[in-house]
Amino acid sequence: MTILVQSHAFYRLITLDRPERLNALTVEMADALVAALAEAEADPTCRAVLLTGAGRGFCAGQDLTAIAGMAPAEIGDLLDHYNKLIRKLRALPLPVVCAVNGIAAGAGANLALACDIVLAARSASFVQAFTRIGLIPDCGGTWCLPRLVGPARARALAMLAEPLPAATAAEWGMIWQAVDDDRLMPEAHALAARLAGGATAGLGLTKRALDASEANEFDRQLDLERDLQAEAAGTQDHAEGVRAFLEKRPPVFTGRRL
């Protein structure tokens, strides 16, 4: 087993579970993550996902013991598995919180950045370790980094492969927040529970709109907002939100589309 999945009220906690190797990624782990995300999506009672790592690291990127001596073509096959995971995270119609509990290196850093809201322990850091071993940032790093921190910082992070402390990552807008180590999991759970109790169908549509905005021109994005808003307006949660506002009470959202 490379991951652990635990159900909480309305969300699932997925823990990368190879602590002896700082949760370094393998194909088996990536495939297990894709399957766990698909199961979370298929479960109508699951409305958010929380991802973290066991032990002192979040994820040290590709397990280097697994690729030593691998032919370049095999590396391409391997990345197909990782890309499937990154695509699944981005397209998941549920909010995904990532609690970065320690070092996030290489593909591990970019796995975290593919999540929707990233919290990190103050002692954690992010390192685009790829160039240290002659590789380029993958798992979406060359796409995410310039958009999150701007081209100048993205280039330096990718080329220098220096660890970026969690607090600086938050200051630069690469992640949502750095929190004291002992507050990481309580805050991450509270955030996942809060999102899971929200209008989650609308949150899924929000993800779609924000992702599409990276490629769309303004006019096309306005059209997309109109279309997705029509979908959001058809959800039970929209009706409940408006009703609750008018009745001056807190809304009770279900995440149901119809």
Ligand code: T3D
């Ligand atoms: O090839 C491809 O294209 C495939 C895709 C690649 C995408 C990538 O992710 S490339 C980048 C791969 N990752 C790295 O290069 C990071 C390698 N690890 C490190 O540089 C350091 O371990 C860290 C900076 C992450 C942490 O350092 P430290 O001092 O806190 O811990 P450590 O002692 O180095 O590691 C603890 C153990 O985990 C150690 O095992 P041992 O000696 O106690 O038996 C270490 O070997 C193991 N470990 C850490 N990272 C990996 C790993 N084992 C396999 N693969 C790892 N990536």
